[in-house]
Amino acid sequence: MAPKSVQTAPDATGDPKHAVRATRSAGRQMRSRLLDGASRLFREQGPAGTSISDIAAAADAFPSQITYYFHTKEALFVEAACRDMLYVARAAEQAALSAHTPREYTRALVASVTATDSVAFFAEALTLTRRRQDLAPLVERTIERLHGEGLRAYAGQIERHGWNTLRDPDATSRRFWAVAIGVMVEGYATGRSPDELCAEMLRVLGEQATTKPAGDSARLRLVGERDPSVSNSPQGETSS
Amino acid sequence: MAPKSVQTAPDATGDPKHAVRATRSAGRQMRSRLLDGASRLFREQGPAGTSISDIAAAADAFPSQITYYFHTKEALFVEAACRDMLYVARAAEQAALSAHTPREYTRALVASVTATDSVAFFAEALTLTRRRQDLAPLVERTIERLHGEGLRAYAGQIERHGWNTLRDPDATSRRFWAVAIGVMVEGYATGRSPDELCAEMLRVLGEQATTKPAGDSARLRLVGERDPSVSNSPQGETSS
Numbered sequence: 174m175a176p177k178s179v180q181t182a183p184d185a186t187g188d189p190k191h192a193v194r195a196t197r198s199a200g201r202q203m204r205s206r207l208l209d210g211a212s213r214l215f216r217e218q219g220p221a222g223t224s225i226s227d228i229a230a231a232a233d234a235f236p237s238q239i240t241y242y243f244h245t246k247e248a249l250f251v252e253a254a255c256r257d258m259l260y261v262a263r264a265a266e267q268a269a270l271s272a273h274t275p276r277e278y279t280r281a282l283v284a285s286v287t288a289t290d291s292v293a294f295f296a297e298a299l300t301l302t303r304r305r306q307d308l309a310p311l312v313e314r315t316i317e318r319l320h321g322e323g324l325r326a327y328a329g330q331i332e333r334h335g336w337n338t339l340r341d342p343d344a345t346s347r348r349f350w351a352v353a354i355g356v357m358v359e360g361y362a363t364g365r366s367p368d369e370l371c372a373e374m375l376r377v378l379g380e381q382a383t384t385k386p387a388g389d390s391a392r393l394r395l396v397g398e399r400d401p402s403v404s405n406s407p408q409g410e411t412s413s
Numbered sequence: 414m415a416p417k418s419v420q421t422a423p424d425a426t427g428d429p430k431h432a433v434r435a436t437r438s439a440g441r442q443m444r445s446r447l448l449d450g451a452s453r454l455f456r457e458q459g460p461a462g463t464s465i466s467d468i469a470a471a472a473d474a475f476p477s478q479i480t481y482y483f484h485t486k487e488a489l490f491v492e493a494a495c496r497d498m499l500y501v502a503r504a505a506e507q508a509a510l511s512a513h514t515p516r517e518y519t520r521a522l523v524a525s526v527t528a529t530d531s532v533a534f535f536a537e538a539l540t541l542t543r544r545r546q547d548l549a550p551l552v553e554r555t556i557e558r559l560h561g562e563g564l565r566a567y568a569g570q571i572e573r574h575g576w577n578t579l580r581d582p583d584a585t586s587r588r589f590w591a592v593a594i595g596v597m598v599e600g601y602a603t604g605r606s607p608d609e610l611c612a613e614m615l616r617v618l619g620e621q622a623t624t625k626p627a628g629d630s631a632r633l634r635l636v637g638e639r640d641p642s643v644s645n646s647p648q649g650e651t652s653s
Contacts, residue, residue, distance in 0.1 A: 219544045221461075293543065299602035300540045303533065304459045306604060313603045340619055348617045351595030358594055362539035363553045364546060377588045379580055 204242050206232045212253040216294050220250045220301065247301060251308045254291075254298035255315040261291035262319055266326040275336050275382035280375065282349070287370040292357040299354075320346055327381075336382040345381050352378050444482050446472045452493040456534050460490045460541065487541060491548045494531075494538035495555035501531035502559055506566040515576050515622035520615065522589070527610040532597040539594075560586055567621075576622040585621050592618050 210232035214223045225246050229236040243249040265285035272278035286292060295315075302308045323346035331338050338345060356377055360370045450472035454463045465486050469476045483489040505525035512518035526532060535555075542548045563586035571578050578585060596617055600610045 222544070296536075296598055297540050297543075299598045300537050302602040303537075304462070309603055316599060316603065344616055344619065347613075348592065348619070351599070351617045352588065352591050353595070354598055355591030355594035358536055358539045358598065359556060359591070362542040363549055363556065373587075376584055377591045379584065379588070 200242075203232075203234065203238060207234060207239055207242060207249070208253045208256055210234075211249050212257055212294070215250055215253060216290055219297070220246065247305055248308060251298045251302060251305075251311055254295045255311055257291045258295035258315060259318060259322075261286060261289060262322060266322075269326075269330070272330075273334075274384060275334075275380065278330060279378065279381050283374045283378065284371050286353055287357070287367050287374055290357075290361065292353050293361040296354050296358045319350060323347075323349060331382060334384075336384055338382045339380060349378065349381075440482075443474065443478060447474060447479055447482060447489070448493045448496055450474075451489050452497055452534070455490055455493060456530055459537070460486065487545055488548055491538045491542060491545075491551055494535045495551055497531045498535040498555060499558060499562075501526060501529060502562060506562075509566075509570070512570075513574075514624060515574075515620065518570060519618065519621050523614045523618065524611050526593055527597070527607050527614055530597075530601065532593050533601040536594050536598045559590060563587075563589060571622060574624075576624055578622045579620060589618065589621075 207228065211223075211228045214227055214231055223246070225236045225239050228246075228249070229239055239246075239249060243252060265282045268285040269278050269281035272281050299312060302312045320343070324343050327338075327346050327349075328342040330336070331342060340348075352374060356370060356374045360373060365373070447468065451463075451468045454467055454471055463486070465476045465479050468486075468489070469479055479486075479489060483492060505522045508525040509518050509521035512521050539552060542552045560583070564583050567578075567586050567589075568582040570576070571582060580588075592614060596610060596614045600613060605613070
């Protein structure tokens with residue numbers, strides 16, 4: 174995935190702000206390059222097995238540039254993991270866009286999320302943050318965005334296709350990510366393959382929505398906390 | 414929770430095996446004392462902040478006894494976390510035994526699991542094990558027992574009360590623990606209180622079972638992977 178924060182430097186236009194913009198852009202590029210190098214090394218070797226000078230070498234930078242941009246190795250670890258988690262979430266939503274049924278949608282999301290170790294990387298950052306509460310605000314913002322974007326994407330799909338969600342979309346999105354973290358943390362500890370992780374996550378997650386029942390209007394039906402088997406049965410697929 | 418592995422030394426009966434048994438029992442007691450001390454320190458300070466000599470001092474033992482019984486600090490960390498995870502699972506099942514409805518049952522389980530940091534401790538051990546695959550077999554056995562005992566306890570409750578499980582009991586138990594790990598890892602990173610963790614876990618988990626529909630026979634109905642709103646509708650509560 175291409176880092177989104179990299180922007181090409183604006184052309185020289187004689188604008189006096191050009192130098193400032195060029196410096197800012199170079200700073201962004203360096204930050205992004207450091208995050209890329211860090212992400213690769215941290216995933217392979219973990220935080221304990223990776224030094225600041227390893228990362229500097231991987232990004233063709235000086236160790237002092239890492240401390241300038243990120244202060245500590247732990248802060249860099251958490252920022253790289255948070256960035257990658259938001260990337261994988263967006264990639265999963267992209268991969269699921271063409272799904273025609275709720276089952277295809279869930280399957281595409283899960284396959285995408287279990288294909289990389291980004292969720293395990295993020296879970297490792299969460300674990301580290303427990304002991305480093307100074308890093309909690311970044312994690313908090315990432316989780317908020319994750320749930321906010323997940324909710325928006327899910328609610329959009331539900332509405333676009335006229336599916337029935339089995340629970341309120343916010344709880345559905347939160348469950349998706351909680352299950353992803355739980356399954357990945359367990360699976361990486363026991364050395365599971367991506368295929369096994371995908372199957373386990375699908376199994377644990379269960380159905381998220383059903384296709385629109387015949388004859389129902391186009392409105393979004395939210396089942397919320399109630400048991401789907403007892404709610405509004407005339408509207409269920411059983412009536413079709 | 415009293416450590417189960419501690420047994421009182423058998424009385425001296427003149428049996429020549431007595432000395433062997435006494436030594437074995439003293440060994441078990443020392444092991445258990447080291448695990449207790451390690452568990453307390455690791456939960457408070459994490460693995461990086463805890464040294465073998467700290468643990469030895471807390472357990473009134475020598476550092477060499479730790480390396481004798483556990484080899485490394487990491488192995489002790491993982492063993493203490495696995496032991497505590499099985500304890501918290503059993504304590505949760507005990508706390509939920511007196512529940513009269515599926516909702517009370519889930520609530521008692523979740524309240525018990527979110528009252529301590531045992532799940533977060535276990536998740537930290539899982540994260541560590543990813544980088545230390547020599548410790549994976551113990552983690553694997555613990556997860557198997559967790560799911561096996563969870564399945565047995567849940568299926569027992571379902572059958573005893575004649576509840577309808579909304580999904581197959583094995584998937585229900587696996588979802589419970591995946592959600593617990595996901596919610597706790599997230600919640601501990603962002604400094605959530607036990608009450609907030611409990612509310613979030615209940616929300617994410619959703620309903621696990623419903624009370625027996627009137628007029629249905631006493632058999633256990635397994636919905637499995639199918640959408641509960643479309644399966645066997647005449648047997649659902651909608652028919653009552």
